[in-house]
Amino acid sequence: MPGIISGLSYFWGEQCNSEEALKKRSFQTYYKFFSNFLELSEGENISKKKEMGFHINNNNPDKTIKREKSQKKFKLYFKKNCKMFFNEAISINKTKVLLNNKRSIYGKKIILCAGLIGSTNLLKTICSDIDFRYYDHSPQIDLIYSKNINQNSDRNSIYSIVSKIYDKNYNIKYYLKYYPLKSLELLFFLGKIKFFLPKFILKYRFNLDNLYFIQKWDNNSFKEIRNDKTFFKYRFNKKQNFKKLDILYKKLKIFKIFSFRSNDDNFHFHNLRIIKNKKIISIENFLKKYNPSVYCLSLLAEKNINCLPPTFMNCLKTAIKIKKILK
Numbered sequence: 001m002p003g004i005i006s007g008l009s010y011f012w013g014e015q016c017n018s019e020e021a022l023k024k025r026s027f028q029t030y031y032k033f034f035s036n037f038l039e040l041s042e043g044e045n046i047s048k049k050k051e052m053g054f055h056i057n058n059n060n061p062d063k064t065i066k067r068e069k070s071q072k073k074f075k076l077y078f079k080k081n082c083k084m085f086f087n088e089a090i091s092i093n094k095t096k097v098l099l100n101n102k103r104s105i106y107g108k109k110i111i112l113c114a115g116l117i118g119s120t121n122l123l124k125t126i127c128s129d130i131d132f133r134y135y136d137h138s139p140q141i142d143l144i145y146s147k148n149i150n151q152n153s154d155r156n157s158i159y160s161i162v163s164k165i166y167d168k169n170y171n172i173k174y175y176l177k178y179y180p181l182k183s184l185e186l187l188f189f190l191g192k193i194k195f196f197l198p199k200f201i202l203k204y205r206f207n208l209d210n211l212y213f214i215q216k217w218d219n220n221s222f223k224e225i226r227n228d229k230t231f232f233k234y235r236f237n238k239k240q241n242f243k244k245l246d247i248l249y250k251k252l253k254i255f256k257i258f259s260f261r262s263n264d265d266n267f268h269f270h271n272l273r274i275i276k277n278k279k280i281i282s283i284e285n286f287l288k289k290y291n292p293s294v295y296c297l298s299l300l301a302e303k304n305i306n307c308l309p310p311t312f313m314n315c316l317k318t319a320i321k322i323k324k325i326l327k
């Protein structure tokens with residue numbers, strides 16, 4: 001089963017209350033199923049504002065995912081409804097899947113949802129001389145100072161506020177996460193940038209409560225990762241543009257000190273494509289040609305995602321696709 005189930009081990013549960021999902025009628029049944037199953041409830045709203053034609057919704061972070069409980073529930077659900085093999089799949093050959101206990105299992109239709117590393121390893125067993133290209137989210141980070149940020153937000157979380165910024169038609173434009181500077185987790189960032197920070201910040205002679213890192217995504221915040229290249233392994237989408245957000249900051253009395261783009265992975269891997277004989281082939285075409293019994297789903301099969309954390313929405317889409325495949 002794809003989606004957040006195995007990923008629950010590290011999943012932060014962001015964007016599980018994806019109101020965007022409710023816009024499409026076909027998603028509603030699945031939305032209800034997963035929401036009830038995971039016992040989701042909405043992150044508390046801190047403020048709603050309208051500025052420069054944007055609708056700004058600030059929420060406390062979602063803490064609705066109860067990992068252990070949800071994982072146990074999923075296990076029980078699958079035990080009841082499927083035959084499970086607690087093994088690693090080593091290779092796929094036509095309709096045969098070889099497991100690491102040396103047993104083989106067979107399937108008329110094999111649905112591959114093994115995350116980036118598992119899926120690409122298994123695809124290589126279908127055809128060994130292939131490479132991969134895929135996308136990941138690629139946010140930027142601003143160090144900002146503002147007295148205007150609601151301090152009642154949950155400052156004990158790594159990030160204290162999640163902000164979704166919509167245009168006048170309620171299409172999502174930006175996704176922001178506020179990390180209070182005192183978060184211990186931020187030492188991770190400080191470790192990297194302390195040489196660029198003015199010394200007074202490091203000596204804490206400042207009201208740190210008004211300093212935040214804002215991690216920000218627009219709908220073009222992507223990078224492509226290319227396994228087929230020795231050099232230029234990353235290609236950033238140059239369309240990423242925060243000019244309007246900068247103006248919005250000024251209106252909201254948020255003073256930006258500097259921004260930078262972290263090279264770290266965001267773990268929202270999607271749009272997986274195959275490189276064979278120096279040509280780019282879509283995953284569907286590759287599987288149609290080399291093993292039509294196999295389907296590769298999950299976020300990896302998603303061509304475009306917007307700036308929001310994509311997993312919950314993808315879970316709904318994947319459930320719909322599986323239903324179609326199994327018809």
Ligand SMILES: Cc1cc2nc3c(=O)[nH]c(=O)nc-3n(C[C@H](O)[C@H](O)[C@H](O)COP(=O)(O)OP(=O)(O)OC[C@H]3O[C@@H](n4cnc5c(N)ncnc54)[C@H](O)[C@@H]3O)c2cc1C
Nearest residue numbers: 003006007012013014088089114115118267298309310311
């Ligand atoms: C720290 C962190 C926080 C995150 N938080 C969020 C969030 O808040 N919101 C959000 O939308 N997204 C979040 N994500 C992204 C999210 O976790 C992924 O999008 C999601 O887990 C992808 O689900 P998946 O089922 O496709 O792959 P995975 O969750 O990677 O599951 C693949 C499973 O397949 C298993 N597997 C691999 N190879 C084999 C094999 N050969 N045989 C058998 N099994 C195999 C793996 O062990 C794993 O259990 C986060 C990711 C990380 C790392």
